[in-house]
Amino acid sequence: MSTKKRARKTVKKTVSFSDDTTLTTYQNHEKKNADHDRPPVYVRKTPLMNFPYHLVMLLYYYIFLSSDFNTVKLLSLLIPAQISYLVLQFNKCTVYGNKIIKINYPLALICLGVTFLLSFPAMLLTILFGAPLMDLLWETWLLSLHFAFLAYPAVYAVFNCDFKVGLWKKYFIFIVVGGWISCIVIPLDWDRDWQNWPIPIVVGGYLGALVGYTIGAYI
Amino acid sequence: MNLKQFTCLSCAQLFAILLFIFAFFPRKIVLTGISQQDPDEDRDLQHNRPFQKLVFVIIDALRSDFLFDAQISHFNNVHQWLNTGEAWGYTSFANPPTVTLPRLKSITTGSTPSFIDLLLNVAQDIDSNDLSEHDSWLQQFIQHNNTIRFMGDDTWLKLFPHEWFDFADPTHSFFVSDFTQVDNNVTRNLQKKLFQEWAQWDVAILHYLGLDHIGHRDGPHSKFMGTKHQEMDSILKSIYDQVLEHENDDDTLICVLGDHGMNELGNHGGSSAGETSAGLLFLSPKLSRFAKPEPQETHILPINGTPDHDFQYLESVQQIDIVPTIAALFGMPIPMNSVGIIIPDFLQLLPNKLASMKENFMHLWRLSDHHDDVALDDFTINDIYTKMHDIQETLTRSATNYNYPLLAVAFVSFLFTTIVAVYQLQRYSGPSFCHLHISSLSVILVSVILGVSTFASSFIEEEHQLWWWIVTASSVVPLFLYPSNAFVFARWFIMIACVRLIKFWNNSGQKFIYSNVMSNLLNQNPFWKWYLNSSTFLALIIPSARSQLLHFIVTTILVGLCFTYKISWEIVNGNQAEIPPFMQGLLTKMDFLPTENNLLLLARVFFQAWSIVVISRLALTKLKVLDKRYLIEDMKLYITVLLIFQTSSQNIGQFIIFQILQSQIYYFFQHLPTSLSLTSPSEVYLSSLVSLILQNFTFFQFGGTNSISTIDLGNAYHGVSSDYNIYVVGILMSVANFAPAIYWSMLPWSINYGSASSQNKLQTFIMSKMPAFTYHCIFGACLMTACIFLRFHLFIWSVFSPKLCYFLGWNLVMGLLNGWLPELAILFALD
DSSP states (O other), X not given: OHHHHHHHSOOOOSOOSSSHHHHHHHHHTTTSOOOSSSOOEEEOOOHHHHOOHHHHHHHHIIIIISGGGOHHHHHHHHHHHHHHXXXXXXXXXXXXXTEEOOOOHHHHHHHXXXXXXXXXXXXXXXXXXXXXXXXXXXXXXXXXXXXXXXXXXXXXXXHHXXXXXXXHHHHHHHHHHHHHHHGXXXXXXXXXXXXXXXXXXXXXXXXXXXXXXXXXXXX | OOHHHHHHHHHHHHHHXXXXXXXXXXXXXXXXXXXXXXXXXXXXXXXXXXXXEEEEEEETTOBHXXXXXXXXXXXXXXXXXXXXXXXXXXXXXXXXXXXXXXXXXXXXXXXXXXXXXXXXXXXXXXXXXXXXXXXXXXXXXXHTTOOEEEEEETHHHHHSOGGGEEEEEEEOSSOTTOOSHHHHHHHTTIIIIIITTGGXXXXXXXXXXXXXXXXXHHOTTOTTHHHHHHHHHHHXXXXXXXXXXXXXXXXXXXXXXXXXXXXXXXXXXXXXXXHHEEEEEEEOXXXXXSOOOHHHHHOOSSBOOOTTSSOOOSEEEEXXXXXXXXXXXXXXXXXXXXXXXXXXXXXGGSTTHHHHHHHHHHHHHHHTXXXXXXXXXXXXXXXXXHHHHHHHHXXXXXXXXXXXXXXXXXXHHHHHHHHHHXXXXXXXXXXXXXXOOHHHXXXXXXXXXXXXXXXXXXXXXXXXXXHXXXXXXXXXXXXXXXXXXXXXXXXXXXXXXXXXHHHHHOXXXXXXXXXXXXXXXXXXXXXXXXXXXXXXXXXXXXXXXXSOHHHHHHHHHHHHHHHHHHHHHXXXXXXXXXXXXXHHHHHHHTTXXXXXXXXXXXXXXXXXXXXXXXXXXXXXXXTTSSOSTTHHHHHHHHHHHHHHHTSOHHHHTHHHHHHHHHHHHHHHHHTOOGGGOOOHHHHHHHXXXXXXXXXXXXXXXXXXXXXXXXXXXXXXXXXXXXXXXXXXXXXXXXXXXXXXXXHHHTHXXXXXXXXXXXXXXXXXXXXXXXXXXHHHHHHHHHHHHHHHHTTTSTTIIIIIHHXXXXXXXXXXXXXXXXXXXHHHHHHHHHO
């Protein structure tokens, strides 16, 4: 439905934080000259370059190697891995105004802080979507931190590319959808360790992010 | 499709479900006839029987820890007897369904119950419960000319003919709000009918209900529990003192047991450890002369908890083992259908223990369809017991058989209605059959998700999680459909916060029980509960002021009556301290004295006032005296008041959340983006789908589950006196249990009938019923397939069959009664 909606809209002339202008601009890009107020932003379609190898390794570590699903330790591995993914892979695929911009280290650092702060609204959303309201708050916050740092490259990109949220929205959505789908294993009566809160959702979030960063450029 | 065709389709569906249930719930093969022995042998056994008198005390829902656990038990005398060896204690396994009638059948006949007994427990008028022709230890006592006296739960008199009892004083079992009178009615006869006429009876049966009633009301940790334990304990003491008093009469056996246990909410019916672990106690001065059961040697009572919290204290036995044990101890043959095994500790009391064991073994051997004799002489006692346990296990498992041809007919006809329903749903929504429109697609998607989930028993138990999963998914849809501005976002946020709050209100399912849920918090802070409840009542009155004056007055009266009743009910039930004083002051100002009788009267006044208001409102609108613009809104309000009347106090606050949530949903429906270009059928479908999702979601968040044990009986007796009418109670019970679902089924009314012309209204009615109907068809087809394929599954009777009953309930109550009557009445008035 949403694509249909977008296609019908006329191109807005104002500068806004929202979404749709970027895509429309990009779609029309080949016909028109580049608009310097709104330079095209997109992710290059280079599957090998985009692919988040570190997420696969982290998942493998979390599921098969780590003892009793140590979510804290996973987080401490995730943060450096995401930073290097951003610097080495993601940023090199992001095209802004027909060129790849160099990594902006101070901004990357600021974004770390922002991502950390983002974990609180993420926690609110997690609770609204069904995390226990008064119990297991620490686990829920850990989960939100994971979600936030999974989105870290996208957060950086949002800041780096003039808040064109529309293009990066899908990365956030993929993570959320992954977490949402993974909830389905919780009610099963298998009584496994990995069914404990928040382990399945963490795994689901990682899988969602994995899919998101892999195919994000094509959507 | 016109109304006639739709009616036919609905009837066909309901008929198929009923047929399926009739075929699926098997009646067990019960051997007729009464066990008999060779007359000489019988005389011999009777002469040597270890005990002469039996006092059989059933304390309803006496869970094992109530007898044995130091944390919760107040049975101090019992602990003392257990320590001296005068009493032998066991944890007995009560086969599910753990409700009274099937349990009594098991305890007396020794057979395991079938699921159909559970349903009959609710509909007790049906005659098939008569055990007068069947063999039981009562039957054997009668055959051996013993006198039986009975006092307690009248379920016994439904099972056994009145003539068997030399004296009988039955009490009603279904009136759950009373828990002192019901027990005093039993105890009052002890002195006169048992103690003073000691020589005139051989068997006395006492059945106490109070403890079960406390459990239903307040749960196992209720403040009333301690005193109830002490009361029961002192009654046992008084009986035991009588036994001791009758000098050399140490041949009286007192048998104390719970017919089942209860779960942590105080309900029963399912198969959790708490529900199936009942306490069992044998008490006699004679027992102290024999060796105590082994665990009693090593443990000093009361025991301080069990390692796994599984309620297994001391030795664990099957509850049906009581039957051959009693038969052996009183020198009688084992009842025909018994699959019990004599409790090993009692062998030492028997005059000829090898013969008794052999009889027990041969009995089981023949029951398991063997006709040859076995030479038992080579086996040791332990070997025989292992063999008997093996047979017992097979016998209890395979006690069922199915009517396959009938099942097939029912299933095929249900599949047929499903295909017709899907076809019709599709035909309305799009230009052609193959062109799937998003609205009908989502209906089918939801149905298929839920349908497939029925193949996993845990998804049936935790169905509320699936609905929550769907609710979260569907609640993000507005974010994508509507222009993203702050106003829409605020609406959306309020909506999802409401939904989350509803999810927070109660525990549902079996797996996750949180103590921090709204209903618990409210019960711990009762003043807050009543402030919230009164604001809910106010929130009903205030919007009615915008309508006609008459409506405002009528609503105020109805709400006032409802509020007065709710407060008085709490006071009558001993929770006076929970009501804020100023609300009690209101009662005194109104000169209303909350007593049992006044309560009954008040409830009847409310029901009468409500019916008069609703009927006259409909009639006056039809006669065009009153404006029909407000009819739908006003009717919704009246029905909401009735629903609140039938809701427990800790859930009343949910209705204010419902009101807020509903206004947000209306906003989204009124401002559907034009870009969606929804045809009117799809809009009807969408509103019905939202209604369906919320019905199921809130049903579970009101504390409902798919287990029989959470059926709320506490609200089924408003305005009903002790000589109740089963149909009235049935209707009240349905309204109480489906209250939130009924509320949300009214959601599409204003969306659908706001603008449609009268000719279209009937068509809209059918269309709005299609999504729920299709959902029930697809879901039911999957559920039936699951039941057929998994008919030998371990959980077939504890999970799948209750779900089948709930499915029938949803179709009958929500689909037919609630889905058709109110809506058609309104359409008629609007014409």
